[in-house]
Structures are given as C-alpha cells and as structure tokens.
Amino acid sequence: GGQFVEAHENLSRDLSCVGLSLKEIDADFFKKSLLDDSIFKVNKIEGQNRQGFVTDIVQSVTRKHTGIFAYEIQTGVESIKAFLKIKPHDREIVLGSAKVLEILNPGLAELLVRRSEHLPFKHCHIREIEVLSKKNSIVNELAPQFLGSFIDFNKEAFVLIQELIGDNWNISEIINLDKWTDQAKENAIKKIARMHGHFLNQEAN
Numbered sequence: 001g002g003q004f005v006e007a008h009e010n011l012s013r014d015l016s017c018v019g020l021s022l023k024e025i026d027a028d029f030f031k032k033s034l035l036d037d038s039i040f041k042v043n044k045i046e047g048q049n050r051q052g053f054v055t056d057i058v059q060s061v062t063r064k065h066t067g068i069f070a071y072e073i074q075t076g077v078e079s080i081k082a083f084l085k086i087k088p089h090d091r092e093i094v095l096g097s098a099k100v101l102e103i104l105n106p107g108l109a110e111l112l113v114r115r116s117e118h119l120p121f122k123h124c125h126i127r128e129i130e131v132l133s134k135k136n137s138i139v140n141e142l143a144p145q146f147l148g149s150f151i152d153f154n155k156e157a158f159v160l161i162q163e164l165i166g167d168n169w170n171i172s173e174i175i176n177l178d179k180w181t182d183q184a185k186e187n188a189i190k191k192i193a194r195m196h197g198h199f200l201n202q203e204a205n
Contacts, residue, residue: 017064017156019155020150027039030148035148040075058088060100061099064156066088068085087125097112126151129149142192146162147162149161
C-alpha cells in the first residue's frame with residue numbers, strides 16, 4: 001500500500017551514493033587503512049571468487065562495489081596477502097531483500113521495509129568492523145587476523161581488511177558443509193557461542 005511506497009522511497013533516497021571505486025584501492029588506500037607508510041605497491045589478486053548471497057541481493061538495488069576482493073601488499077619489509085570485504089549498507093540489504101520478497105509475498109516485503117529499524121540488519125555495515133577491530137582473543141580464534149579498515153560515511157564505503165590465509169581466497173567455501181567434520185562443526189559452534197556470550201555480557205554491563 002501507500003505506507004510501503006513511502007517507506008521504500010525513504011530508504012531509497014540515498015542509493016545514489018557512489019561507494020568506493022576499485023581504482024581507489026591503491027597503495028595510498030592501504031597506507032591509510034593499515035596505518036603503514038612503508039606500503040609502496042599493491043596488486044589485485046585475480047580469481048573466480050564466488051560471492052555470498054548478500055552480495056547478490058544488494059546488486060539488484062545498487063551499483064556500488066560490494067563483496068570480497070583479494071590483494072597482495074608490498075611493504076618496506078614484507079609482502080602481505082589480504083582480503084577486503086566491501087560491505088553493503090544496511091539499507092541496501094533491506095531493499096534488496098524486500099525486492100526478492102515482493103515477488104513471493106508483497107505483504108511480507110512491506111513489513112520488512114516498515115520494520116527495518118528493528119531488524120538485525122541495522123548497522124550491519126559497521127558492526128563486523130567494530131567487533132573485529134577490538135582484537136579480542138575469542139574473536140581471534142574464529143576469524144582471520146584483522147589488519148585494518150576503511151570507513152567513509154559520505155561515500156557509504158565500509159571496508160574490512162583481513163589476513164588472507166593461504167592461496168585459496170574463495171571465502172564462500174565455508175558453505176560447502178560436506179567438507180566440515182563433526183568435530184569442526186562442534187568447535188565452531190562452541191567458539192561462536194563464547195563470542196556471543198562475551199559481547200552480550202559487555203552490553204549488559
């Protein structure tokens with residue numbers, strides 16, 4: 001109805017933001033993001049990386065670059081491999097999800113947009129960056145090393161930079177559950193539960 005159109009227009013108002021151009025991801029970008037002035041050269045690592053479903057959803061409502069990209073960074077003393085997670089804005093996830101739901105259930109799509117302020121999507125574009133930047137020991141057991149981040153609210157560019165482990169940067173391989181042993185699943189669940197418990201206790205205090 002009219003409420004859905006109005007809510008959709010309010011959310012869509014800033015979708016014209018250009019985001020971060022891949023041409024901007026150069027040595028100067030990494031110097032600022034990693035706080036390392038010795039960086040003098042970067043090379044994009046090409047590969048057939050399959051992006052996650054969130055990236056697919058938001059591409060229907062924005063032309064900004066989102067998803068996972070890998071780079072080799074040359075510093076004064078070493079070569080570092082890193083992957084960048086260019087995160088979509090929470091608003092783009094809501095609108096992309098609503099676009100999918102509208103085909104299946106227009107009423108549910110309307111509810112999603114109207115109640116977007118109360119959904120877990122809220123602030124998801126900066127939440128992971130904030131959590132990993134704390135370099136908590138519990139988080140370190142679960143995630144590749146946090147190297148740095150880039151946030152530009154005017155461009156709506158939100159980038160998480162982490163250590164690339166090995167040569168396989170197809171991060172989405174995590175969804176291939178047939179490669180997970182029962183022990184690996186149990187360990188992951190325990191560590192994720194510890195992490196959630198840690199941050200819930202912080203909020204409670």
